[in-house]
Amino acid sequence: MMNGVQDPLLRNIRQRKMVDFIFTLAGLMSLLFALLTLLALVLDLAVTGVPRLSLDFFMNFPSRFPEKAGILSAWVGSLCIMLTTSLCAIPLGVAAGIYLEEYAPKNWMTQLIELNIVNLAGIPSITFGLMALGIFVYKLGLGQSILTAGLTLGLLVLPIIIVTTRESVRAIPNSIREASYAVGASKWQTIRYHILPYSSGGILTGVIISLSRAIGETAPLITIGALTFVAFLPTSPVTSDFPFISFQWLKDPFTVLPIQMFNWLSRPQPEFHVNAAATGIVLLLMTLLLNGVAIYIRYRFRQKMKW
Amino acid sequence: MMNIRAEVKKLSFFYGPKQVLKEISMPVYENKMTALIGPSGCGKTTLLRCFNRMHDLYATANYQGEIILQPGNRNILGKDIDPMEVRMRIGMVFQKPNPFPKTIFENVAYGLKVRGVRKKSFIEERVVKSLQQAGLWNEVKDRLNSHATNMSGGQQQRLCIARALATEPEILLLDEPTSALDPISTAHIEELITELKKEITILMVTHNLHQAARTADFTAYMYLGELIEFGNTDQIFTTPNDTRTENYITGRFG
Numbered sequence: 339m340m341n342g343v344q345d346p347l348l349r350n351i352r353q354r355k356m357v358d359f360i361f362t363l364a365g366l367m368s369l370l371f372a373l374l375t376l377l378a379l380v381l382d383l384a385v386t387g388v389p390r391l392s393l394d395f396f397m398n399f400p401s402r403f404p405e406k407a408g409i410l411s412a413w414v415g416s417l418c419i420m421l422t423t424s425l426c427a428i429p430l431g432v433a434a435g436i437y438l439e440e441y442a443p444k445n446w447m448t449q450l451i452e453l454n455i456v457n458l459a460g461i462p463s464i465t466f467g468l469m470a471l472g473i474f475v476y477k478l479g480l481g482q483s484i485l486t487a488g489l490t491l492g493l494l495v496l497p498i499i500i501v502t503t504r505e506s507v508r509a510i511p512n513s514i515r516e517a518s519y520a521v522g523a524s525k526w527q528t529i530r531y532h533i534l535p536y537s538s539g540g541i542l543t544g545v546i547i548s549l550s551r552a553i554g555e556t557a558p559l560i561t562i563g564a565l566t567f568v569a570f571l572p573t574s575p576v577t578s579d580f581p582f583i584s585f586q587w588l589k590d591p592f593t594v595l596p597i598q599m600f601n602w603l604s605r606p607q608p609e610f611h612v613n614a615a616a617t618g619i620v621l622l623l624m625t626l627l628l629n630g631v632a633i634y635i636r637y638r639f640r641q642k643m644k645w
Numbered sequence: 646m647m648n649i650r651a652e653v654k655k656l657s658f659f660y661g662p663k664q665v666l667k668e669i670s671m672p673v674y675e676n677k678m679t680a681l682i683g684p685s686g687c688g689k690t691t692l693l694r695c696f697n698r699m700h701d702l703y704a705t706a707n708y709q710g711e712i713i714l715q716p717g718n719r720n721i722l723g724k725d726i727d728p729m730e731v732r733m734r735i736g737m738v739f740q741k742p743n744p745f746p747k748t749i750f751e752n753v754a755y756g757l758k759v760r761g762v763r764k765k766s767f768i769e770e771r772v773v774k775s776l777q778q779a780g781l782w783n784e785v786k787d788r789l790n791s792h793a794t795n796m797s798g799g800q801q802q803r804l805c806i807a808r809a810l811a812t813e814p815e816i817l818l819l820d821e822p823t824s825a826l827d828p829i830s831t832a833h834i835e836e837l838i839t840e841l842k843k844e845i846t847i848l849m850v851t852h853n854l855h856q857a858a859r860t861a862d863f864t865a866y867m868y869l870g871e872l873i874e875f876g877n878t879d880q881i882f883t884t885p886n887d888t889r890t891e892n893y894i895t896g897r898f899g
Contacts, residue, residue: 443704444704511743513739513741513743514743514745515702516699516702516739516743517739517743517744517805517808518745518755518759519699519702520697520699520732520737520809521732521733521736521755521756521759521808521809521811521812522730522732522756522759522760522812523729523755523759531755531758531759532745643746
């Protein structure tokens with residue numbers, strides 16, 4: 339009697355658990371597939387490239403002899419461009435994000451702007467390159483320079499910085515704002531003493547992640563006319579004459595790591611492919627390092643900020 | 646002889662199209678404690694937040710009527726007064742303790758900092774005094790530089806009281822300051838309020854009728870956005886004039 343009632347019930351449970359199990363398995367397989375592919379790629383890169391990594395590789399200019407070629411001009415170029423990008427994108431992005439979250443009236447106009455910013459983040463990067471070629475290179479006459487490249491990548495990552503700034507500002511509970519206003523603080527004081535410091539962890543994380551995206555960008559830089567063979571360094575920022583600081587380097591031509599890598603890959607000699615792999619490792623490590631720093635900062639701020 | 650410190654005159658308040666307060670008029674007496682009681686959603690917190698223009702932070706708020714602040718005879722809801730001035734004169738403690746994630750000292754000194762006070766000795770003096778007034782000094786005097794968020798809920802709420810007191814406000818607004826606290830912390834804060842009202846005018850929202858009966862000199866009963874009855878606490882609790890007040894006090898509803 340009891341079994342008659344129990345059996346359909348048990349069968350039903352067994353069936354549904356089976357579906358559970360199948361889904362778990364499918365999920366795990368997909369994950370493993372993705373991870374293994376990535377692992378294979380990284381391993382292949384490492385096996386080919388690691389033996390080529392040496393101090394000389396970092397200190398030499400590119401050359402037509404693969405064993406003498408290095409990435410000096412590429413990593414210096416990448417560094418200079420990242421600096422320019424940070425300097426123009428961080429203040430603009432953070433200020434815009436704070437304005438949208440704290441000052442802008444909540445109406446359809448603001449919503450339209452917000453929607454467009456989110457959309458901008460998804461636009462193919464080469465479009466930014468075309469726009470930069472038209473505006474920065476031709477209209478403003480900035481040339482095919484580090485400045486143009488920095489501004490282009492700055493525009494590219496600006497939406498990401500705005501969006502992450504807004505998200506971290508929004509994460510601050512209103513009770514904190516009210517507490518600040520309640521003792522007579524002004525809007526700017528509330529932002530300066532509370533909103534900015536409490537959101538800086540999130541903002542910094544966003545900044546670093548956007549930089550790690552910018553450092554691997556190739557297409558927009560090729561569009562604006564990055565060189566593929568650069569056997570010189572940008573002008574030194576420090577000079578022997580007054581005022582001892584020079585911004586001439588902003589006007590210099592450049593190459594960056596991914597372009598150098600692309601250039602070597604497109605050559606027929608296999609020795610150059612080794613160089614490309616080694617450059618890939620350097621690029622990968624830089625991105626990993628940046629992401630690691632971002633995770634660390636987020637962790638530290640989570641510990642400190644309790645509401 | 647009791648002085649009126651603030652007088653609410655025909656105050657109506659709207660959230661967008663929705664009217665939340667309906668023509669409320671009541672006095673707030675100097676150095677007395679006035680309690681606002683009533684069931685949830687009756688508008689008592691809304692009324693309290695009118696006193697320091699907290700509603701101005703949110704776009705859809707709209708006031709009608711006046712709150713006249715004495716001395717000076719100024720309408721704190723008027724267009725000619727800056728909400729910042731109102732908040733500098735009238736301090737507020739919120740329902741949920743909301744210390745800044747900064748040190749204890751920085752929390753209390755914040756009101757002085759935003760006013761541009763630079764003199765260190767003065768700030769230190771005030772911080773000590775406010776912490777003493779808030780009954781927190783003995784517990785924190787050795788760790789003024791530790792983080793405020795590491796304190797217990799009761800301590801955090803007393804810290805918020807100290808933060809509000811540091812700028813010597815003319816009126817102190819308390820929005821259910823003990824609703825998130827345990828009975829011991831509550832007793833502590835009630836004691837504190839009884840002590841504070843000797844020097845400062847207090848307006849407090851409370852959900853707890855016994856708390857109003859214990860601590861308030863005057864009580865206002867609100868229901869559905871209206872002020873039903875205002876009077877001496879003893880009178881409200883023993884011989885209310887309105888049957889709605891009586892029904893609420895005696896626990897027939899609410």
